[in-house]
Amino acid sequence: xxxxxxxxxxxxxxxxxxxxxxxxxxxxxxxxxxxxxxxxxxxxxxxxxxxxxxxxxxxxxxxxxxxxxxxxxxxxxxxxxxxxxxxxxxxxxxxxxxxxxxxxxxxxxxxxxxxxxxxxxxxxxxxxxxxxxxxxxxxxxxxxxxxxxxxxxxxxxxxxxxxxxxxxxxxxxxxxxxxxxxxxxxxxxxxxxxxxxxxxxxxxxxxxxxxxxxxxxxxxxxxxxxxxxxxxxx
Amino acid sequence: xxxxxxxxxxxxxxxxxxxxxxxxxxxxxxxxxxxxxxxxxxxxxxxxxxxxxxxxxxxxxxxxxxxxxxxxxxxxxxxxxxxxxxxxxxxxxxxxxxxxxxxxxxxxxxxxxxxxxxxxxxxxxxxxxxxxxxxxxxxxxxxxxxxxxxxxxxxxxxxxxxxxxxxxxxxxxxxxxxxxxxxxxxxxxxxxxxxxxxxxxxxxxxxxxxxxxxxxxxxxxxxxxxxxxxxxxx
Numbered sequence: 001x002x003x004x005x006x007x008x009x010x011x012x013x014x015x016x017x018x019x020x021x022x023x024x025x026x027x028x029x030x031x032x033x034x035x036x037x038x039x040x041x042x043x044x045x046x047x048x049x050x051x052x053x054x055x056x057x058x059x060x061x062x063x064x065x066x067x068x069x070x071x072x073x074x075x076x077x078x079x080x081x082x083x084x085x086x087x088x089x090x091x092x093x094x095x096x097x098x099x100x101x102x103x104x105x106x107x108x109x110x111x112x113x114x115x116x117x118x119x120x121x122x123x124x125x126x127x128x129x130x131x132x133x134x135x136x137x138x139x140x141x142x143x144x145x146x147x148x149x150x151x152x153x154x155x156x157x158x159x160x161x162x163x164x165x166x167x168x169x170x171x172x173x174x175x176x177x178x179x180x181x182x183x184x185x186x187x188x189x190x191x192x193x194x195x196x197x198x199x200x201x202x203x204x205x206x207x208x209x210x211x212x213x214x215x216x217x218x219x220x221x222x223x224x225x226x227x228x229x230x231x232x233x234x
Numbered sequence: 235x236x237x238x239x240x241x242x243x244x245x246x247x248x249x250x251x252x253x254x255x256x257x258x259x260x261x262x263x264x265x266x267x268x269x270x271x272x273x274x275x276x277x278x279x280x281x282x283x284x285x286x287x288x289x290x291x292x293x294x295x296x297x298x299x300x301x302x303x304x305x306x307x308x309x310x311x312x313x314x315x316x317x318x319x320x321x322x323x324x325x326x327x328x329x330x331x332x333x334x335x336x337x338x339x340x341x342x343x344x345x346x347x348x349x350x351x352x353x354x355x356x357x358x359x360x361x362x363x364x365x366x367x368x369x370x371x372x373x374x375x376x377x378x379x380x381x382x383x384x385x386x387x388x389x390x391x392x393x394x395x396x397x398x399x400x401x402x403x404x405x406x407x408x409x410x411x412x413x414x415x416x417x418x419x420x421x422x423x424x425x426x427x428x429x430x431x432x433x434x435x436x437x438x439x440x441x442x443x444x445x446x447x448x449x450x451x452x453x454x455x456x457x458x459x460x461x462x463x464x465x466x467x468x
Contacts, residue, residue, distance in 0.1 A: 007363050007364060016258075018256060018257040018258050019256055019257075019258040019353075020256050020258075020353045021256055021353075022252060022253055022254050022255055022256055022257075023252040023256075023257055024250075024252050024253040024254075094359065094363055095363065096362075096363045096364075096366075096369050097359070097362065097363060097369035098369055098370055099369075101369075102366055102367065102368060102369050102370075105363070105364065105365070105366035106366030106367075106444075107366075108366065109365070109366040109430075109443070109444040109445075110366075110444075115364040115366075115442060116364070116440070117360040117361075117363040117364040117435075117442070119253075119254045119255075119353065119354065119355045119360070119436070120353065121353045122356075122359055124359075125328065125331070125356055125358075125359050126351040126353070127351075128330075128331065129241050129328055129329065129330045129331060129339070129351040130241060130330075130339060130349040130350070130351040131339070131343070132330075132336055132337075132339035132340030132341075132342065132343040132344075132349075133336065133340075134336060135330050135331035135332055135333075135335075135336050136331075136332055136336075136374075136376040137373075137374065137375060137376050138373070138374050139371075139372065139373035139374075139401070140370075140371065140372050140373075141371055142370040142371050167373070196343075201351075202353070206350070208349060208351070209343070210340075210343035210344075211343075
């Protein structure tokens with residue numbers, strides 16, 4: 001009988017595990033011998049913290065990141081055919097949402113393997129819950145374009161969908177460009193469009209605040225090099 | 235000092251709490267005296283299961299559902315000004331995503347109250363993780379229109395966004411119409427468009443499967459009156 005592919009969420013930042021990870025995840029992690037991870041060093045550290053009884057040297061790790069040869073991914077899943085379970089983990093939050101893990105899951109689905117997603121922290125979902133914005137219709141747009149013109153076009157397209165489709169728009173930015181992005185929003189969106197800035201979600205200094213664009217100008221928090229997620233809505 | 239609004243996730247179906255709810259949620263729930271809930275009876279049952287030591291008769295509940303007078307919601311949040319924390323819960327999954335809770339959160343944000351989202355199970359996020367579809371760009375569309383023509387137009391619009399925007403499309407249906415919806419997708423989408431059907435997520439009979447539309451016809455699971463979520467992608 002085939003094994004299963006478990007999708008294992010990781011803490012966002014240095015949060016205690018019992019704050020954001022259900023107890024049963026720990027038990028499951030303790031039974032898995034094969035892991036597909038973005039970075040082996042940080043994955044080992046997470047596993048050791050999740051289950052101190054784990055014998056790290058007993059585990060096999062496959063690395064999946066932008067340097068991975070995509071044709072290799074198939075072979076990562078081979079232990080499933082031998083009846084072994086495999087755990088997929090990203091660097092932060094839930095795997096396969098804003099990281100390369102979705103490729104592995106797609107192959108598992110194509111082969112008819114069982115895929116079991118576990119509960120854990122997602123900054124997309126948590127920020128949407130706390131924003132007060134429409135949760136019946138929303139879109140996550142990932143990173144915005146770097147090119148200035150394309151970026152403004154994307155911001156305007158998103159603002160358009162807020163009004164014409166009643167759809168909350170969610171997006172992220174590389175931490176050192178957060179301030180630039182917020183300034184682009186302030187400059188290009190209607191003053192009454194609402195912006196939610198969410199920072200360091202689930203961490204001790206968690207910050208989630210919604211205000212009209214016009215009110216943000218004088219109340220911007222220090223976002224430099226912090227993990228932020230942004231949402232706009234009417 | 236003001237209290238905070240805690241967003242408290244609930245299990246999806248009859249799942250053990252320690253499978254999907256972090257331990258710390260239980261501790262927080264045990265300290266809250268005011269709750270805004272969709273249905274008082276099921277909320278009491280959840281709280282008693284989450285924290286058996288809780289004294290239910292000691293708690294105050296405000297009901298928030300389609301029968302609630304929206305002008306009343308403001309008053310529900312009054313305890314926050316007296317330094318009390320309030321818990322917001324929906325019937326299943328995370329509050330304020332596909333339920334009326336977002337109105338309460340919007341008011342809390344407008345008043346500058348602290349909103350703290352807790353981790354828990356979301357069928358939207360879990361199904362997306364396990365689908366193998368694009369998690370860098372996705373949209374949740376809620377329920378599709380009931381009118382046959384509008385419904386087909388919406389399906390075609392979503393399929394269009396898969397191809398032109400590389401955006402995964404997620405949607406739900408009232409349980410007794412699940413089969414009708416899947417048939418509409420089979421009839422109106424390209425045979426090679428991929429459809430993921432996810433059922434009873436986190437429950438014992440969890441089912442999450444991705445296949446091209448053309449392969450589903452002869453392999454449809456029994457979806458009648460089951461809680462399903464659907465995703466399409468190229």
